[in-house]
Amino acid sequence: MELIPWKIFSGRxxxxxxxxxxxxxxxxLGLTISDARLMAVKxxxxxxxxxxxxxxxxxxxxG
Numbered sequence: 001m002e003l004i005p006w007k008i009f010s011g012r013x014x015x016x017x018x019x020x021x022x023x024x025x026x027x028x029l030g031l032t033i034s035d036a037r038l039m040a041v042k043x044x045x046x047x048x049x050x051x052x053x054x055x056x057x058x059x060x061x062x063g
Contacts, residue, residue: 006030037062 007029012022028036033050040048040062051057 004030033060036060 009027009029011025011027013025014022028039031039036048036050037060040060045062047059047061049057050060
């Protein structure tokens with residue numbers, strides 16, 4: 001069995017204005033875009049950010 005080389009960091013998105021409740025988030029390094037999409041759909045996300053070193057981040061819609 002091959003080990004998955006992911007590094008996972010937890011975070012929270014907090015609105016500067018304070019008028020939106022904080023949202024839990026994860027930064028997962030080493031995740032492929034197809035695995036990221038599967039995870040986002042499983043967790044019923046509308047979209048997710050995906051990026052690769054040296055490239056701008058992309059907003060990927062799940063629907």
